[in-house]
Amino acid sequence: MKRSAELAELETRLGVRFRNVALLREALTHASMSGPNRSDNQRLEFLGDRVLGLVMSEALLERDRAASEGQLAPRYNALVRKETCADVAREAGIGDALKLGRSERLSGGRRKMALLGDAMEAVIAAVYVDQGFEIAKAMVLRLWGARIDGVEKDARDAKTALQEWAQARGLPPPAYIETARSGPDHAPVFTIEARLESGETAAAAAGSKRQAEQKAAEALLAAVDRAPS
Structure with missing residues (x-):
């Protein structure tokens, strides 16, 4: 051919x-x-x-x-x-x-x-x-x-890692809330906020809810890791 x-x-x-x-x-x-x-x-x-x-x-x-x-x-x-x-x-x-x-x-x-x-x-x-x-x-x-x-040697799914972080501190699993949606129907962009019961939050946007949740979890993990203990 x-x-x-x-x-x-x-x-x-x-x-x-x-x-x-x-x-x-x-x-x-x-x-x-x-x-x-x-x-x-x-x-x-x-x-x-x-x-x-x-x-x-x-x-x-x-x-x-x-x-x-x-x-x-x-x-x-x-x-x-x-x-x-x-x-x-x-x-x-x-x-x-x-x-x-x-x-x-x-x-x-x-x-x-x-x-x-x-x-x-x-x-x-x-x-x-x-x-x-x-x-x-x-x-x-x-x-x-x-x-x-x-790829990180100890890489984990960000949502799983954040949940484990919360559980280790006696907190319930984090919540994921869709705070915005933009773009056309064929190419939407979702903004998701990850929230811990202790008050910490982080938001991220992506072309799918799953990706946005992962990015928000990753951002929140980075934030709590930087926070003073």
Whole structure:
């Protein structure tokens, strides 16, 4: 199958030249564009999620041979979660190459976290099917590189860490309150305030409530850690 200039440019950014470029097309095709003669990327996404998981598991074990499962798990979760996949997809320009139905295009599908994250996983699977695990692994490590090197050795989900902080001091779990919402319906921005019963608060904004809650928890953790004991 002849490759378009758009696909050739994406291959350059990914650092992979496909033998069967049809696999890359499939990885970039959302269900809103599927049809009798066009497969969408859902099956590849399923496979890519598993390939990504194996790559990250190996990478984390190699980087810290003394870490326990309890220490590795939150680092792993931070690297494979949908938000991280979407961020990597944005950096690689995958959104610009997505094949979307009209409704998804009009609703800002090229910027949606879920679509970008799914497409990133599908692209990983496409490379795996086309050229094998080692080439897929090399691509993932290259695209995720700084994130893997920078993931905190004792990184934890910020909301979990804040809850543990509160419990250790006899406080109930923190509350998360949506204080504002802005932006169009297809690309909303949520502002969430994290509150402790002891009075401390911190707010953050993001494109999803989950992200905003995590950022607010992270900000509040930083604030209480700086506070004099």
